[in-house]
Amino acid sequence: MPAAARVIYAGSRSRPLRYHSRMGRTALYRDPAPFRPARAEVQLDPDVVLLAMPDGRQRRHGLDGCSATLIDGFVAARIDARPKRRFVRMLILERDGERHVIITPPDRGAVAPNVVRLPEAPDDAAIIDDHAWDALADWIMGGGRLAGCSIADLARLAAIATPGFVMLIGEVAAQRALELAWAARGPLRGVESIEAALSPIASAARQSPRVAAALAAARAHAASMIRPRRRT
Secondary structure, eight states: OOGGGOEEEEOOTTSOOEEOSSOOSEEEEOOOSOOOOOOOEEEEETTEEEEEOTTSOEEEEEOTTOEEEEEEEEEEEEETTEEEEEEEEEEEEEETTEEEEEEOOTTSOEEOTTTOOOOBOOTTOEEOOHHHHHHHHHHHHTTSOSTTOOHHHHHHHHTTBOHHHHHHHHHHHHHHHHHHHHHOOGGGOSHHHHHHHTHHHHHHHTTOHHHHHHHHHHHHHHHHHHSOOOOO
16 A cells, blocks of 8 residues: 555544554544644633634633533545545533534544544634643543642643633642652752652743743742741
């Protein structure tokens, strides 16, 4: 089979697309034709998703009391004058009779015809980059709780958070780092171990101003917690 005609099978959202010898998942075909629709920018508050759409419109989706669903889907497109179905992951938010869809970029490949039926994403679906979609989907499907987040999870979340939420994420990251430092024994215990625990945020901060703000908040909060008190 020529390389251009190989089929990709999409499994779990958490695993990369891979070649597979058997049928059974969503079958995709590599499609080298350029197709990059404009992205929306997402900002997350603890209970609200804010989307800046490419046309300048602003969307606000409340999360309190909403039901969320993750499914595979496709978007219809015309590429080189030919109709194509491009694979996407869909995050569907429903509340009070309203239905909003946020999807991954349709860059992963074309859905193979006559292999599997998938729902079509609506025309007004918001397209956000993969890293933002993954962080948003994990947050919503996890119930919107910081308590179960690792420091690496907090770093991903900070990259899409509003300024106020970034500060809270930084404080929670500091508490996680302090717990790890205080649990350590011997010479690893102390400020150096706190910085080591915060390394996922420090690494992500090089690429994102929002994560950099979370790192600064984490360091400040950690310093206030370990600063020795004056004796009176």
